[in-house]
Amino acid sequence: MAKLQIRVYPDPVLKKKAEPVTDFDESLRQLAADMAETMYANDGVGLAAPQVGVSKRFLVLDVSPTEERGRNLLVLANPQILLADGDVEWDEGCLSLPGMSVKVHRKAHVQVEAQDLAGQVFRMDADQLLAIAVQHEMDHLEGTLLLDHASRLKRRLLIRDYQRNRMKEDSE
């Protein structure tokens, strides 16, 4: 396994609509293992392939509490939301937007259909944090970022603060 480099805004791969996964082969299994390692190393609850520079409809998730991390890894290829209901609002962060937090409205419950590493179709029900995480990661497959959930004015302020922080980090 290898830790991958996380692409951060404004990397153009983050704005691309990702392509379907068609090959359920060894390289996909390797990608899943590397993405999981990268997610855990960065304390993320989810990671989408575009965030590591791979424009594929593929993501990993694990929203378990710290002591159970690694035991509940979910791997989803070509996920689709079948049903969604309820509303939830959450301050979300993103590994591709370090330091940024945006209040986002999501569905509180979603039913998702996806394929596993063997290409088998499965369904899963997700509530609360898992529902939020899966919707967040699926946004990445459309090239949608947290920023796109903010109003135009708010977005401008968020980008300004983000760029200031990046510049500060670069000069340190």
Ligand code: ZN
């Ligand atoms: Zn994200």
